[in-house]
Amino acid sequence: MRKPLKLIAAALFFGLFLSACWDMQDIENQNIVTAVIVDKTETGYALYIEVAAIGATAQGQEGAQQSPQNIIIRGEGETYESARKDLENKSNKTLFIGGVQSLIFTEKVAEESIAEYIFRVRQEPLYRKTLRVFVLKGDPMEVLRSSNENNPLIGLAVNENIMSLYESGYALDVNVLDILAGLSCPNKSLVIPTLEMIEDNVGTTGYTVFDNGKAKGFIPAEDAVGLLALTARKFKTTQTLRLRDVDFTVELKRTKKKIKSNREGGGAAFKIEVAFKAFLMYPSRKINVTAEIQSELKALLEEKMKESIIKEIIRATKTYETDYLDLYDVFRIKNAPYCREIDWKEIFPDIKYEASVKVDMKMNERIEYSQGGS
Amino acid sequence: MSTFKAAQHKALIELRNKGVAHAERTIRLAKCEIKALYVKQIVDTKDLAEFIIKPLIEWNKNEELSASKAVSEIIQAYDVKTDNDMGKIVDYILDGMVVLLLSADDAYIVANIKKVEHRSIPKPEITYTLRGPRDCFTENLDVNLSLIRYRMKDPNLRVDLMTAGKRSKTSVAVIYIEDIANPKIVREIKKRIDALSVDILWGTGELEQMLQNSPADLFTQFGTTERSDWACEALVEGKVLIMVDGGGIAIFLPHTFSETMIACDDRYDNKFFGLFSRIIRYLSLLLALCSSSFYIAMVSFRADILPANFIITIAQMRQSVLFPAIVDVLIIEFLIELMRESMIRVPTKIGPAIGIVGAIVIGQAAIAAGIFSPLLLIIAATSLMASFAIPNYFGSHPFRILKFYLIFATGILGFYGMILALTTIMISLVSANSFGVPYMAPIAPFNLYDFVRSLFFSRAHSKKRMQYQKTIDDTRSDPPTLEEKAKEKNIQLREEE
Numbered sequence: 012m013r014k015p016l017k018l019i020a021a022a023l024f025f026g027l028f029l030s031a032c033w034d035m036q037d038i039e040n041q042n043i044v045t046a047v048i049v050d051k052t053e054t055g056y057a058l059y060i061e062v063a064a065i066g067a068t069a070q071g072q073e074g075a076q077q078s079p080q081n082i083i084i085r086g087e088g089e090t091y092e093s094a095r096k097d098l099e100n101k102s103n104k105t106l107f108i109g110g111v112q113s114l115i116f117t118e119k120v121a122e123e124s125i126a127e128y129i130f131r132v133r134q135e136p137l138y139r140k141t142l143r144v145f146v147l148k149g150d151p152m153e154v155l156r157s158s159n160e161n162n163p164l165i166g167l168a169v170n171e172n173i174m175s176l177y178e179s180g181y182a183l184d185v186n187v188l189d190i191l192a193g194l195s196c197p198n199k200s201l202v203i204p205t206l207e208m209i210e211d212n213v214g215t216t217g218y219t220v221f222d223n224g225k226a227k228g229f230i231p232a233e234d235a236v237g238l239l240a241l242t243a244r245k246f247k248t249t250q251t252l253r254l255r256d257v258d259f260t261v262e263l264k265r266t267k268k269k270i271k272s273n274r275e276g277g278g279a280a281f282k283i284e285v286a287f288k289a290f291l292m293y294p295s296r297k298i299n300v301t302a303e304i305q306s307e308l309k310a311l312l313e314e315k316m317k318e319s320i321i322k323e324i325i326r327a328t329k330t331y332e333t334d335y336l337d338l339y340d341v342f343r344i345k346n347a348p349y350c351r352e353i354d355w356k357e358i359f360p361d362i363k364y365e366a367s368v369k370v371d372m373k374m375n376e377r378i379e380y381s382q383g384g385s
Numbered sequence: 386m387s388t389f390k391a392a393q394h395k396a397l398i399e400l401r402n403k404g405v406a407h408a409e410r411t412i413r414l415a416k417c418e419i420k421a422l423y424v425k426q427i428v429d430t431k432d433l434a435e436f437i438i439k440p441l442i443e444w445n446k447n448e449e450l451s452a453s454k455a456v457s458e459i460i461q462a463y464d465v466k467t468d469n470d471m472g473k474i475v476d477y478i479l480d481g482m483v484v485l486l487l488s489a490d491d492a493y494i495v496a497n498i499k500k501v502e503h504r505s506i507p508k509p510e511i512t513y514t515l516r517g518p519r520d521c522f523t524e525n526l527d528v529n530l531s532l533i534r535y536r537m538k539d540p541n542l543r544v545d546l547m548t549a550g551k552r553s554k555t556s557v558a559v560i561y562i563e564d565i566a567n568p569k570i571v572r573e574i575k576k577r578i579d580a581l582s583v584d585i586l587w588g589t590g591e592l593e594q595m596l597q598n599s600p601a602d603l604f605t606q607f608g609t610t611e612r613s614d615w616a617c618e619a620l621v622e623g624k625v626l627i628m629v630d631g632g633g634i635a636i637f638l639p640h641t642f643s644e645t646m647i648a649c650d651d652r653y654d655n656k657f658f659g660l661f662s663r664i665i666r667y668l669s670l671l672l673a674l675c676s677s678s679f680y681i682a683m684v685s686f687r688a689d690i691l692p693a694n695f696i697i698t699i700a701q702m703r704q705s706v707l708f709p710a711i712v713d714v715l716i717i718e719f720l721i722e723l724m725r726e727s728m729i730r731v732p733t734k735i736g737p738a739i740g741i742v743g744a745i746v747i748g749q750a751a752i753a754a755g756i757f758s759p760l761l762l763i764i765a766a767t768s769l770m771a772s773f774a775i776p777n778y779f780g781s782h783p784f785r786i787l788k789f790y791l792i793f794a795t796g797i798l799g800f801y802g803m804i805l806a807l808t809t810i811m812i813s814l815v816s817a818n819s820f821g822v823p824y825m826a827p828i829a830p831f832n833l834y835d836f837v838r839s840l841f842f843s844r845a846h847s848k849k850r851m852q853y854q855k856t857i858d859d860t861r862s863d864p865p866t867l868e869e870k871a872k873e874k875n876i877q878l879r880e881e882e
Contacts, residue, residue, distance in 0.1 A: 025793075035685040035799070037710055039703040043696055063697045065704050109689025110696045137689055167693060 039065060041107035045081075046166025048151040049128050051119035055089035058098055059151045060106070061158075061166050080163035083155045091131060109137045112170035114187065115145045115154075115206065118219075118226065126224030129190050141186045143170050146219040146226065148207045157213055169213060173204055180247030180264065182215060183239060194224055198355040199340070200333040202238065205229065222333040230326070237323030240265060240285060240316065241336050249292070252311050258295035259308055263287045263316070263370070272342040274349060279342050280363040283324075287316065287368070290375045300374065309372040317368040324364050332360045389418065389488045396471040397422075397486070400478070407478055412438060415447045417489040422474065427481040429500035436461040437483060437496055449489035456494055460485075464497035476554065501525055506532070509612055511778050516653040521611040526556050526630035532613035533560065537620060541565075541867070547578050549629075550586035556630040557592070564867040565623045565856045568878050570639060570820045574625055588632025598818070603783045606819035608640035615649050623856030639822035639854065642814060643839040646670070648776035656843040663840055669774035674784050676768045677714045678795035678803045680761060684710040686799030702758040711796035713757040717765045718789065720747055725769075826853035 048059040062082040086098030099106060114132065116125050125144075132138045147154060155165055162168035176182035185203050193201040202218035209216065217231040218238065230238060239246050246265035251258050267286035272279055289312055291300065298304070327336050334355070343350045389397070400407060400422065410421040410433075419441060423433065440459045444450075450459075452467040468477075469492050474484050481499030503525040510521075522529045530544060541563040549557050557578055561571055577596050586592060593607045594600070608624070610616050611634050616626050619637040626637045646666045651659040684703065688696050706713060724743040731739050752759055768788075775781040787810055794806035817824035827835030835851045850859045857870045871878050 035709070035711070035796070037685050037703065038688040038696060039700045039706070041700075043693070043700060045693055045697075063700075065697065065700045107688065107696075109687075110693040112693050139689065164697075170693075 036105065038107065040104060042082075042102050042104045043107050043110040044166075045110055045164045046113045046115065046155070046169070047108070047111055048115040048117065048147060048155070049091075049120050049125075050117040050151055051123060052087060055087065056091055056094045056120075057085060057087045057151075058091070058094045059155060060084050060086075060098060061155050061164060062102070062106075063110070063164055081155070081158050081165070083152070085152075091128060107137070108135065109139065111138060111142055111166065113145060113166045114142050115147045115151070115169075117147050117151060121146050121203075121219060121221070121226035124224045125190070125221070126194055129187060129194065129224070132187050133191060138187070140188050140191075143173055143184065143186050144190055144203055145169065145173075145215075146203050146205045148205055148216070153208060154206065154213050157208065157211060162212075165213060169206060173215060176215065177243075177245070180243065180245035181239075183218065183243050190221075190224075193221070196339075197223060198334060198359075199337070200227075200335045202230065202242075202335050220331050220333065220335055222331070222335075227331050227333060234322075236316070237319035237321070238336075240320055241268070241283070241323060250312065250315060252308060252315070254304065254307055254311060255298070257298050260292040260294075261308065261312060261372075262290045262292055263312070264290075266371070270338070270341045272338070272345055274346055275363055278358045278361050278363065279338075279346075281338060281341070281365070283320065283364060283366045285316070285320065285366070285368050287312070287370045289370050289372045291372065292375060305372050305374075309370050312370045312372070313368045316370070317366050320366045320368065321364075324366070328360045328362060332356075334359050338362070389420070389486060390491065392471055392491070393486050393488070393493075396474050400475060403475060405475065405479060410438065412441050414441070414445045414450065416449045417487055419450075419488070420486045421483055422478055422486065423483040424478055424481070427499060427501060428483055429498045432462065432498040432500075433483055436498070437485070450487060452485075452487055452490045452492040452494050455485070455487065460494065460496060462496040462498055466495050467492045468495055469493075480554070503528060511611055512615070512649055512776065514612075514649045514653075517649045518612070518614050520613055522613060522616075522628070522633045522635060524631050524633050526558060526628060529613070529628050529635070530558060530560075533616060533620075533626075536613060536617045537562075542620070545575065547575065549578055549581050549583065549592070551582075551584050553585040553587070555586040557586070558626075558628045558630075560620065560626040560628065562620050562623070564870065565621070565850075565858050566625055567623065567855050567857065568871075568876060571625055573820060574627070574638065578627075586629065589627060589629050589634050589636045590632070592627065592629055593636050598820075602817065603786065604642070604814065604817055604824065605779065605783075606640055606817075606824070607636040607638050608644055609634050609636050609777065609779050611635070612649060618652065623850055623854045623859075639819035641819060641822060641826050641853070642824055643827065645775065645777045645780035647839075647842075651842060652844070656841060660841045666774055666776065669771035670784065673768050673772040673775070673781075674788055674791060675803070675807070676764050676771070677718060677788065678791040678806075680764050681710045681714055681792065681795045682800045682803055685796075699758075699760060702760050705755045706758050707755050708757075710761075711792065713761055714765075714792055714796075715789075717747070717751075717757055717761060718792065720751075721765055721769050722785070822853055822855070827851070 042062045043065070044060045045063055046061040050057040050059065060083070062084060064080050064082050084098055084101050086094045086096070086101060088094035088097050116128070120128070132142075133140070158165050158168075173182055173184055177184035183202060183204060185201065189201060190203075193199050200220065200222040202220050204215050205217050205219045206213050207216040215232060217229055218235055219226050220228045220230065236248055239248070248263050250261050250263060252261060253259075264287060265285060266288050267284070269284040271282040274280075289309070291305070291308065294300065324336065327334060338359075339355055397420070405424065407422055408425045412419040412421065421433070421438065437460055440461050441455070444459050456465050456467055474493070477484050477495050481497070481501065483496045483498055485494035485496065487493065503523055506520045506523060506528070508519045508521065520532060522532065534542075539562055543561055543563050545559045547557045547559060548554050559571070559575060559578070574596065581595055583595065589609070593605060597606055608619065610619065616635050616637065620626055624637040624639065626635055628635045646663055648662065648666075651662065654662075683690060684699060688699070691699070703710075708716070724739070724747075727739055728736060748762065751757060752762065772781050772785065775784070791803060791806045794802035796802070798805065815823075815825050815829050823830060826832070827839055832852055834849070835853055838847055838851065844861065848861055850856055850861065852859065857867065857874060857876060867878070
């Protein structure tokens with residue numbers, strides 16, 4: 012009699028396991044969120060999520076609007092928590108936030124503070140800590156509705172766009188971990204890529220300067236060469252120089268960045284050495300590119316890049332008075348005990364600096380620079 | 386004319402009463418009578434007539450003939466002896482010998498002119514090789530021993546014949562190279578074979594189970610081979626080879642996990658390619674064991690480990706699937722095992738049809754019906770192929786079972802369950818031993834020399850044998866004498882009586 016009972020018990024036991032009563036939930040039974048936009052309203056906060064439409068999705072969800080291949084759900088509440096609950100109520104399935112690629116804050120939230128939501132992201136185990144963060148200029152709905160055949164999901168499109176720009180050296184890449192690192196150190200701040208609608212497509216138009224989680228200003232993309240040259244892990248840019256009535260297109264790649272720091276009269280002084288490799292691309296008209304022209308171009312480039320770098324330092328020290336150039340890290344490594352005595356925020360606007368730029372000009376072997384002509 | 390003695394009469398009557406369907410041939414000589422007793426189905430009757438009966442008849446002198454005289458001067462068979470024990474006559478006859486009772490002598494003659502029907506030496510069926518020899522063992526022990534003797538001309542090669550099975554009296558050959566193999570292991574295996582108490586023994590498969598450390602062991606402590614070159618390789622490495630009459634597979638011990646991953650061709654091929662192949666095999670093992678569980682963990686527990694694009698793609702693929710991931714995996718694994726079993730047992734003529742039906746049913750129809758997703762089918766098929774990459778076919782069987790264990794563990798506890806299950810498997814492997822040799826040697830306990838050679842073998846550059854074997858002689862050239870080596874290693878060669 013005991014053996015049949017044991018067998019029945021074993022069958023029930025394994026049957027229970029097969030039903031997987033624990034936290035198993037198949038992915039197709041969840042709404043995969045690809046982008047989250049955090050906005051501020053008059054009464055509290057609004058959360059917009061973009062959900063990837065898998066097969067035929069439910070229609071008629073309260074507060075949900077359907078776009079081709081993506082679904083936008085908006086939740087609102089007095090606090091982030093109530094806004095999130097509102098979202099959950101409006102979603103027909105459990106929200107899977109492990110797929111979020113882009114976390115976007117509107118300007119209103121950026122001006123108030125992004126710290127609270129970033130800390131929530133840190134606490135939430137499913138949120139990827141490497142998800143990219145952006146600031147949005149404009150209407151969240153307009154951005155989320157701009158999905159098309161080429162970019163069916165805005166969250167993925169924006170993420171891939173910034174990733175490709177970053178890999179090429181044309182942009183900065185900021186994720187949640189970077190922001191958490193910045194928030195943990197009051198002497199440091201950071202810049203976050205900013206999105207805007209550009210002719211029906213969403214693109215990066217510049218960088219928003221943040222200090223202690225709050226937006227302080229904006230640096231347009233065309234003006235951010237110095238910023239990228241000093242802070243990007245990879246840097247590449249294309250510059251146009253005018254010489255002898257000819258426009259020369261030059262591609263620059265940073266090969267060396269060295270920042271030395273020392274104490275000077277109760278403050279800090281920095282010596283910044285940056286080197287680039289420049290490839291001469293296209294002249295606007297036929298010209299014999301002689302050694303003299305090359306050396307003039309080189310001097311022009313060095314001048315231009317040095318100007319950009321100094322401009323960026325001035326912007327950081329005088330305009331925004333916040334260190335988003337990571338100079339504090341450089342100073343602290345060499346002067347750790349001294350750093351404990353000083354207030355970096357006070358001395359930063361008055362730091363001394365000296366920038367030197369070297370450019371190694373090379374002709375692009377694949378381009379034929381025509382001989383003759385003027 | 387002399388007559389047979391009482392004891393001989395008694396033995397004859399007993400033999401007739403036993404009903405073993407034997408034949409009797411009486412030869413009447415001038416001064417004595419000889420009776421030949423044999424079972425004609427298992428005796429070479431031509432040799433019997435040519436080398437035993439004819440010489441006896443031609444001898445026919447007027448003197449009494451003793452057994453020893455007949456053996457030394459008359460009988461021309463190659464394997465002849467005398468015996469006095471009447472009780473053994475039945476055993477000799479059933480073993481294919483011819484027993485010659487002589488009326489003038491208490492002793493009788495036993496001549497070995499066995500003729501057992503057996504197939505010619507076949508090609509290997511389980512372990513195919515591209516470059517190595519292709520002769521493999523048959524069911525006849527003598528043929529198998531001849532294949533080994535043909536390759537190994539070492540005077541220290543010992544073949545100890547034992548008998549197992551009260552009814553079948555199956556011959557079991559324990560083969561080893563006396564000055565290499567660890568004598569402790571030899572003694573232990575002989576002791577275990579002696580201690581066997583079974584009525585029949587058909588092959589090494591059964592013997593293996595009887596000789597294991599524990600009946601609950603999942604991983605075998607024995608290596609298996611159907612190839613004579615691989616058997617000789619095992620002997621040279623210091624292993625003890627066991628062959629059973631009536632079985633075409635030899636087993637050898639001790640055996641470790643890393644040896645499961647060694648294929649015959651590794652010895653014959655370029656050593657770098659051998660290394661590459663072994664790495665592929667280890668990866669295949671991991672794939673075969675873990676891929677289905679990984680799929681469950683990924684789809685049902687932690688989809689966030691994947692990039693978002695993949696998550697969406699997987700969700701789209703699974704949109705029309707009826708079952709949860711774990712049930713899906715169990716269904717497909719069951720179907721694959723079903724196909725595996727049916728293809729082994731199906732008659733050759735119908736085999737290809739089964740393959741086609743299996744492919745169509747599982748591949749096309751099941752996906753269309755929404756039973757499982759295409760991704761799962763790919764994973765399961767890859768896992769199946771990976772399991773075939775494990776060279777030792779029998780060595781892969783435990784992993785087929787453990788795969789289900791991993792699937793259940795993952796289905797309950799996700800990635801944590803998978804790691805937990807893998808940990809228990811590793812603990813089990815590390816704790817096991819094969820006749821005193823740790824099963825996970827040379828990984829655990831770690832030995833650099835052995836570890837490098839388990840991955841990267843070249844006989845020309847391996848002056849010593851694998852150290853974990855604890856052989857008497859571990860050098861591959863100019864070996865010292867057996868006694869010298871045993872003394873150096875403080876090994877007792879023989880048990881003191």
